[in-house]
Structure formats: structure tokens, C-alpha cells
Amino acid sequence: MILDKHSKIFVAGHRGMVGSAMVRRLQAEGFSNLALRSKADLDLTRQKAVEEFFQAEQPDVVFVAAARVGGIFANNTYRAEFSYTNLAIQTNVIHAAWQAKVKGLLFFSSSCVYPRACPQPMKEDHLFSGPPEPTNEPYAVAKLAGMSMCRAYRDQYGANFTAVIPTNLYGPNDNYDPQQSHLMAALIRKFHEAKVSGQKQVMLWGSGTPRRELMFVDDAVDAALLVLKNYAGKDPVNVGVGSDLTIREIADVAMQAVGFRGEIAYDSTKPDGAMQKLLDISKLSSLGWKAKTSLEAGAAIAYADFLAKQQ
Numbered sequence: 251m252i253l254d255k256h257s258k259i260f261v262a263g264h265r266g267m268v269g270s271a272m273v274r275r276l277q278a279e280g281f282s283n284l285a286l287r288s289k290a291d292l293d294l295t296r297q298k299a300v301e302e303f304f305q306a307e308q309p310d311v312v313f314v315a316a317a318r319v320g321g322i323f324a325n326n327t328y329r330a331e332f333s334y335t336n337l338a339i340q341t342n343v344i345h346a347a348w349q350a351k352v353k354g355l356l357f358f359s360s361s362c363v364y365p366r367a368c369p370q371p372m373k374e375d376h377l378f379s380g381p382p383e384p385t386n387e388p389y390a391v392a393k394l395a396g397m398s399m400c401r402a403y404r405d406q407y408g409a410n411f412t413a414v415i416p417t418n419l420y421g422p423n424d425n426y427d428p429q430q431s432h433l434m435a436a437l438i439r440k441f442h443e444a445k446v447s448g449q450k451q452v453m454l455w456g457s458g459t460p461r462r463e464l465m466f467v468d469d470a471v472d473a474a475l476l477v478l479k480n481y482a483g484k485d486p487v488n489v490g491v492g493s494d495l496t497i498r499e500i501a502d503v504a505m506q507a508v509g510f511r512g513e514i515a516y517d518s519t520k521p522d523g524a525m526q527k528l529l530d531i532s533k534l535s536s537l538g539w540k541a542k543t544s545l546e547a548g549a550a551i552a553y554a555d556f557l558a559k560q561q
């Protein structure tokens with residue numbers, strides 16, 4: 251068994267949306283031996299600091315949820331940062347985890363690793379079969395390298411390192427910055443600001459026609475934990491809900507959750523990004539897993555989180 255109640259667990263990136271959801275989940279399950287460090291205490295881009303941390307703490311299990319992340323605009327604008335920071339963090343953490351002989355490591359990748367022209371729904375077998383979407387290529391290539399590294403350490407050293415590939419996530423502790431945010435956080439912020447200022451129209455980006463598979467972050471970490479505990483395969487596992495909606499449909503749900511009653515317009519000078527990226531979740535489903543949170547319920551929780559952060 252990889253995890254027991256005494257396991258020392260390092261959640262890298264525990265203040266981010268995914269890492270904080272993982273900490274919530276582990277604590278709810280009674281895991282109390284968590285090794286957590288803020289960015290100020292441990293800069294994961296510094297190899298020496300990371301090695302010293304692993305030598306001192308000797309964690310049993312590691313979740314790699316630390317990353318430089320953002321929505322389509324941030325990915326496309328801060329291309330060097332998305333490349334360097336992610337490559338540095340994951341390289342340092344994965345290598346130091348192997349040196350410290352951890353029992354298990356789970357790396358959070360992203361569905362943007364699939365080729366731009368990938369057949370839909372995207373199966374794990376489609377990985378490495380074509381170039382990624384250009385707006386997030388540096389991020390995608392870094393995440394591909396992280397997955398390849400997990401597989402290489404497994405192949406050469408027998409390390410129990412696995413990657414999950416989550417779809418587009420949203421939920422508590424999302425980043426609501428207007429330029430950096432992912433779709434759901436951007437929708438919540440824009441609709442909320444329009445509602446409180448009495449604005450009649452909200453401007454969204456692109457054409458509104460691309461499709462996205464949105465998943466509530468607590469469901470994603472639930473699936474990831476199941477993979478760590480029960481999955482014995484070598485290849486990464488897609489983590490999604492199994493269905494997608496157009497941006498327009500997603501915007502309708504967010505608008506209802508926020509209570510904005512005006513109109514939506516689309517700024518076609520802003521990019522659409524990938525037109526579709528629906529994950530094939532057969533492998534995850536075969537482990538007996540199913541998403542629990544509807545988009546409507548998740549959007550309401552996310553909006554409550556946004557409001558709490560305004561105070």
C-alpha cells in the first residue's frame with residue numbers, strides 16, 4: 251500500500267487551486283502528516299533547496315501540483331516563464347523525490363499536452379502524436395517533459411511515478427486575475443463586476459464556439475488520489491468528466507450562478523485556442539470512478555469562493 255495514515259505527504263504547490271484541493275481532501279481522509287512549504291520558504295525552481303528539503307523531510311508520497319499556470323492569454327504572453335518555471339520545478343521535484351526514494355509520486359499534467367489536431371475524444375494513446383496548440387505550446391511541452399520523466403524513472407529505476415492528465419479545472423482558490431485567469435474564473439469575475447456596476451453587456455473572448463470540458467477541482471483530486479492508490483499501469487491517466495460544452499453554454503451556466511441578467515458579446519480579436527479538447531476517460535472509468543459535481547453546482551461553489559475572497 252502506497253498510502254497509510256502515517257505516510258508523510260509532500261504536496262508541492264499546496265496554495266494553488268489543485269494543491270489546496272488535494273490538501274483539503276487528504277485532511278478530510280485523516281492524513282495529518284503533511285509536509286507543506288510556501289513559496290517564500292522553499293523555491294522549487296532552486297535545485298539545491300529542493301534537494302535539501304527532501305533530505306531533511308524524507309516524504310513517502312509526493313504530489314506535484316506546483317506549476318506556473320494560467321488561461322489562454324497568460325500562456326500565450328508569458329511563454330518563457332511557462333517554459334522555464336514548469337521545467338525547473340518538475341525536474342527538481344521529480345529527481346529529488348527519486349533520490350529520496352519516495353514510495354509514490356503523482357504528477358499533475360494538463361490536457362493541453364495533446365496535439366492540436368487530436369482526434370476527439372483524446373485517448374492516452376494519442377500522446378506525442380503531433381504538435382500542441384500554439385497558444386500554450388511552452389506549457390504543453392513542459393508538461394510532456396514531466397510525464398516523460400515520470401515514465402523514464404519508472405522504466406530505468408522502477409520508481410512508482412505516475413502522471414494524471416486533468417481537463418480544464420475550476421473551483422476554490424482559482425486565480426481571478428482578469429488577464430491570467432482560466433475560463434470559469436474569468437466568467438465569474440466579468441459577470442460579477444457587470445452585475446454590481448449595472449453594466450448591460452459583458453465582453454468575452456473569441457467566437458464562443460470552441461468546446462471545453464470543465465471539471466470541478468475537488469472531483470479532479472478525488473480521481474487523482476484513486477489513481478495513486480489503485481492504478482498499477484505505467485502510462486498516464488486522463489482525468490475528466492467525459493462531456494464538453496461550447497464556451498457559450500458554459501457562459502450561460504456561469505451567468506446563472508452569478509445572477510447577471512445582461513447580454514454577452516464576443517471579441518473576435520481574442521484567440522479561440524483549441525476548438526475542442528475532450529478527454530477519453532475510459533481508463534479512469536474502468537477504475538470505477540465518476541465525477542460527482544455538476545457544472546451548475548460547481549459554478550455556485552466557485553462563485554461563493556470568489557465572493558469570500560472579495561471581503
Ligand code: GFB
Binds near residue numbers: 520
Ligand atoms: O481556460 P482557458 O483560458 O484556456 O479558455 P484553454 C480559453 C477559451 O475560453 C478560449 C474562451 O476559447 C477563449 O476564447 N474565453 C472566452 C475566455 N472568454 C474568455 C475570458 O474572458 N478569459 C479566458 N481565459 N478565456 C488551457 C490552458 O487552455 O487549457 C491551461 O491555458 C490548461 O493552461 C488548460 O492547460 C487545460 O482551455 O484554451
